[in-house]
Amino acid sequence: MPELPEVETTRRGIAPHLVGQRIERLVARIPALRWPIPPSLARALRGREVHEVERRAKYLLLHVDPGAVLLHLGMSGSLQVLPRGTPLRAHDHVDFELVNGQLLRFNDPRRFGCVLWQRRGTTHELLSNLGPEPLGASFDGEHLFRASRGRSAPVKHFLMDQRIVVGVGNIYAAEALFAAGIHPKRAAGRITLARYERLATEIRRVLEYAISRGGTTLRDFLAPDGAPGYFEQELFVYDRAGEPCRVCGTALRLADWGQRQTAYCPRCQR
DNA sequence: CGACACACCTGGATGC
């Protein structure tokens, strides 16, 4: 489900309810999501105050004194702040119960998400090989250009590689490539610096705009307050194969590779 | 190192 805008929307939704609050108890109803939930996590969190809720790539970090809870929403995860005692629904796997009577609830039907622990002063292995934040200062067209030299993979795959740049998944890769006029199957290594500069600009713009709209709700993404994202209504290509291009009217096509689907405009994207 | 297929898992949409 969530790419950077959805994770950032989640962060903004939960942070005001968590920062400054104490965790009384961790309730894990299953032993593992994508990986086992560390058995020691409950003890590490008991009585701790949350100082900060940070986003790195598509991960969220709940910082407490001895370290941070590392959360990933996978494809289908979501977080909500609710009153303690709120009845459980299917796939409510983990609760962080707060002293103030609220709780942070992690729901994830497909269980591709994770709840892990990062000790203070260390960087979790999952975070150690990540590329720059697309909304940060060290991300630009030159970075993409340099990183792509010699690469034959389609530029869309290249953009979705979190070692190159983080936070861009299937929706926003497709949208940014459309906005930049670049064909998703073009070899990453055969794109000019000028075009990568345009692409970097469009990645930023699309992500920032999507955040301002509360993310994209395709099937089930809801912000922690239960509100859907409104960016879906403004998608240009994602999930629109066969429909007319919003710019030139040409029927959008589906890139003919196996795994993740990619719609594009054969006229606007070269 | 890079490219690629596959794995994990459930639920919703589709087609017969």
Added chain:
DNA sequence: TGCATCCAGGTGTGTC
């Protein structure tokens, strides 16, 4: 209505 099949916002792992 029931059942099989396919697809989905991610990403680590194994193979070549």
